[in-house]
Amino acid sequence: MSAGAGRATRREWLGLAVLALPTMLIAMDLTVLHLALPALTADLRPGSTELLWIVDVYGFLIAGCLITMGAIGDRVGRRRLLLIGAVAFGVASVLSAFAVNVAMLIAARALLGIAGSTLMPSTLSLIRIMFRDPGQQGAAIGAWTGFFGLGTVIGPLVGGAFLEAFGWGSVFLLGVPVMLLLVVFGPLVLPEYRDESVARPDLISAIMSIAGVLALVFGLKRIAEDGLRPDSGVAVVAGLVLAVLFVRRQGRLRQPLVDLSLFRGGVFGTALGMLVLATLLSAASQFFVMQYLQLVRGLPPFQAGLWSLPTTVAVMIGAMGAPALVSRMKLSTLLAGGLLVAAVGMAALAWVGGPSDLYVAVAGAAVIGLGLGPMISLGTGLIVGAAPPERAGAASAMASTGTELGAALGVAVIGSVGFAVYRANLVGGLPDGLPAAVAETARNTLAAAVTVARELPAVQGSALLAVAREAFVHGLRTTAIVGAVLAVLLAAAAAFLLRNARTPGAPPPAVEGDEAARPLDEAHN
Structure with a gap:
């Protein structure tokens, strides 16, 4: 890709708008189910293991199938795979909405995950084909990242409104009209790309x-x-x-299936690893802040979604503004600076002391989103730009897999730290006379403690609720400190390991002949 590559026309920008819708929907689908769990559980009555699979099978299948679907898209055609996936996603959404038992819902959620895995690499790799101009490509990827972040944050807002009005099945039907739009307008504004030389996966x-x-x-x-x-x-x-x-x-x-030669230049692997860790920080902070808003502050889902809007705006500013800033400053400086901003947001969360610190929590989450936006946006661009056009689908799948793994690690690793602190602080503070079964349930999560507290006498329930909320805040503050330290370490790594990295098509540095300083797409073509 050269600096003189043709600029995108109105058709390509319309195509980007079409691609942004399923991207935002996939992110929303990762969050809206949590709102529907109480009503869903009361209706279908799943066991604890079944409930785990209802929640997680979607994310499991997306993460597991992304690389394979990226390679398939390179062979059969990225637009074709996108449209097939859109139809499958719509069908699975309807099946999920009208599931009559637990087994049907788990199977439908699994199909949703497989269909979702066809959409993410297809959208990102098509952006690489549609936007050849380096500046426009960076802006397009920033917009794509911004819409993914937007979907993650507004999921509770939109899902809460539908849940209150139409019941738990309605949260799955959000995807049907979006996929219909994609099937109708996709063939009109999206190009097709395939590589006949790519072998069968x-x-x-x-x-x-x-x-x-x-x-x-x-x-x-x-x-x-x-x-x-x-x-x-x-x-x-x-x-x-x-x-x-x-x-x-x-x-x-x-x-x-995965071209290991992409990792030989160093920048590809470094960008992928840092993207995973940046997503880890983002997912962990959102996970705890959303619980703080609903379970500590006591906000209903819709109001919690409203208080998440500052984070939405901040994520979009960080992701979409980074491509414009990268032309004015060194890439590594921009990424390191953003990560330091995220560290400041984490430090702000460490000052949250209880339900009264709502503004501190919301501001901290917004600053974190603002700081991580450049890494998520430009890191994705570095990964996709490192691959030759015929392998863009597989590279896009690896970038998407990195974000999925980062989200899982954020909840699993950082979340386990927070839950360990929660349990440790709760054990010594439980009110006297609490039944053993109730105490054991309350130790699991704050949500479980809130549920059992409602079934206790008023005085005892209030005492349990106060102790559990205080224990959770301790966990939130601990994870915020861990996240701040990790963000600072990532900032140092970005400044050092990516000091010679450039976005695809950026002007070469003064020193010529350095392999690490060549444009990523040239180094691999």
């Missing part, structure tokens, strides 16, 4: 990647909820072993 590699990611994410989720147990430990080890075997197999294949 290796079935064994596909199975290994899906099984490895599923095992790893499942194990991390279980550790976050129940601590380290034999089943979660075995799942994590199995996932890591499959990951090692997967990498070794890719090195032996003539046309691998």
